[in-house]
Amino acid sequence: MMMKAPVGGAKHQLLPSCSALALLAALALPMQAQAAGTRAGSTISNTASASFDNGAGTQTVDSNRVDLLVDELLDVTVDSSDPADVPTTPGATSQVLTFAVTNNGNGVENFGLSTIANAGGDNYDPVVTQLYIDNGDGVFDAGTDTLYTPGANDPALNPDQSVTVFVLATTPGTVVDGNRGIVSLVAAARTGTGAPGTSFAGQGEGGGDAVVGSTGADGQDAGAYVVSAATVTLVKSATVTNSLGTTDPIPGASITYTIVATVAGSGSVSGLAITDNIPADTSYVPGSITLGGSGLSDAADADAGNYNGTRINVALGTVAGGQTRTVSFRTTIQ
Amino acid sequence: MRTALFLLVAAFVPGQALAANQVALDNNVFVERVSTDAAGKQRILLEEPKVVVPGDRLVFVLNYRNAGAQPADKFVITNPLPAAVRFADAGDARSLVSVDGGKQWGLLSDLTVPMTDGTRRAAQPADVTHIRWAFQKPIPVGGTGKLMFRGVVK
Numbered sequence: 001m002m003m004k005a006p007v008g009g010a011k012h013q014l015l016p017s018c019s020a021l022a023l024l025a026a027l028a029l030p031m032q033a034q035a036a037g038t039r040a041g042s043t044i045s046n047t048a049s050a051s052f053d054n055g056a057g058t059q060t061v062d063s064n065r066v067d068l069l070v071d072e073l074l075d076v077t078v079d080s081s082d083p084a085d086v087p088t089t090p091g092a093t094s095q096v097l098t099f100a101v102t103n104n105g106n107g108v109e110n111f112g113l114s115t116i117a118n119a120g121g122d123n124y125d126p127v128v129t130q131l132y133i134d135n136g137d138g139v140f141d142a143g144t145d146t147l148y149t150p151g152a153n154d155p156a157l158n159p160d161q162s163v164t165v166f167v168l169a170t171t172p173g174t175v176v177d178g179n180r181g182i183v184s185l186v187a188a189a190r191t192g193t194g195a196p197g198t199s200f201a202g203q204g205e206g207g208g209d210a211v212v213g214s215t216g217a218d219g220q221d222a223g224a225y226v227v228s229a230a231t232v233t234l235v236k237s238a239t240v241t242n243s244l245g246t247t248d249p250i251p252g253a254s255i256t257y258t259i260v261a262t263v264a265g266s267g268s269v270s271g272l273a274i275t276d277n278i279p280a281d282t283s284y285v286p287g288s289i290t291l292g293g294s295g296l297s298d299a300a301d302a303d304a305g306n307y308n309g310t311r312i313n314v315a316l317g318t319v320a321g322g323q324t325r326t327v328s329f330r331t332t333i334q
Numbered sequence: 335m336r337t338a339l340f341l342l343v344a345a346f347v348p349g350q351a352l353a354a355n356q357v358a359l360d361n362n363v364f365v366e367r368v369s370t371d372a373a374g375k376q377r378i379l380l381e382e383p384k385v386v387v388p389g390d391r392l393v394f395v396l397n398y399r400n401a402g403a404q405p406a407d408k409f410v411i412t413n414p415l416p417a418a419v420r421f422a423d424a425g426d427a428r429s430l431v432s433v434d435g436g437k438q439w440g441l442l443s444d445l446t447v448p449m450t451d452g453t454r455r456a457a458q459p460a461d462v463t464h465i466r467w468a469f470q471k472p473i474p475v476g477g478t479g480k481l482m483f484r485g486v487v488k
Contacts, residue, residue: 049411
């Protein structure tokens with residue numbers, strides 16, 4: 001059938017009326033989301049004017065005015081702010097993921113926050129303990145940021161405003177090096193969520209309706225932890241030398257102990273120290289501690305090694321995965 | 335389609351004549367609502383909106399009628415674009431637009447916009463501030479017509 005144009009036919013029209021709607025349909029573009037836009041509650045007014053000469057000079061007439069109330073569009077996006085997986089270690093607490101929540105709607109809106117840690121696609125489920133609302137500096141600080149309580153202090157965001165949200169989680173003690181754990185932060189408009197176009201009568205800012213936008217009025221994004229652990233393996237060996245030129249452990253023979261510490265994994269160990277008691281019936285050979293072949297003094301001083309009368313100790317500090325440290329010392333059989 | 339037809343019929347009611355001995359100019363605004371039927375086919379309905387949201391596509395329709403006793407010569411219709419509406423396109427190529435608040439007029443393709451560095455760039459639909467139709471021939475007594483343009487709620 002041929003549809004009638006919205007308004008009557010014309011003798012002087014510039015547009016063929018019969019094809020008006022077809023033209024509109026052909027030119028129509030898909031609806032698209034856009035940031036914020038005209039503020040909810042504002043009015044769009046349109047008036048046209050015509051001027052002409054009817055023989056009595058130039059006349060001007062105005063059209064009727066059409067007023068359109070702008071409703072509140074509910075739209076929100078969540079974006080992970082971490083450039084890469086956040087390293088963690090087995091059993092670690094308060095490990096921080098960072099997200100940005102942005103109000104893409106055109107009215108002020110409160111957003112409820114929640115997390116999903118068991119969606120799969122990873123090796124383990126981080127245990128989310130708290131959410132914090134950033135104080136604006138973008139850096140997590142439990143002393144200055146605000147602990148989030150759902151429903152009590154949902155962030156209220158103006159159009160186009162963003163807030164940084166920190167997710168704190170505990171890493172289970174059972175995870176191993178290289179495991180990934182994903183946590184998604186979800187933000188949902190408190191006015192309501194649903195299919196795009198869903199309307200909440202009278203609940204929009206400025207007295208209009210609130211209408212769900214293309215995001216469904218909720219959004220989420222995933223952040224991830226990766227376990228970066230390291231393990232230490234110690235291997236100790238002993239070599240005996242004596243005055244006879246044999247390897248028999250006779251009195252007066254010298255024993256050289258060698259301890260090799262091997263660190264494996266993608267992480268590193270910190271505060272690594274090697275301590276070994278001097279065995280009974282042997283006596284420590286003063287000044288015999290070495291680290292990587294270089295001698296260390298017996299005194300507890302600036303270098304890494306010391307001997308306190310009963311044991312040697314070598315502080316290795318932080319050692320990254322894939323590295324080894326070799327410590328040796330000598331004793332004499334009494 | 336029944337709903338659409340009903341709305342269109344409702345919109346058919348002519349606007350009020352502003353003065354019996356003058357030209358009447360009637361202004362209607364419709365919004366394009368896209369719906370998808372069960373077969374996944376998109377349909378576009380024109381509705382008379384009471385409310386709109388950012389991103390809505392609006393169709394502005396202007397109807398004129400020479401209700402006076404004399405032909406209307408040098409007939410010009412001007413519609414300043416509401417600040418919250420971004421111009422999209424006009425229903426015909428002969429409309430003139432302004433991108434500087436109504437000082438200069440021309441075809442959109444002939445207009446330019448100053449840049450901060452002193453150069454000028456070609457005008458885009460989003461730059462349009464006014465749209466105008468200037469008629470070459472007088473509108474005879476009783477003559478009517480319809481003009482349209484489209485915009486998007488910012």
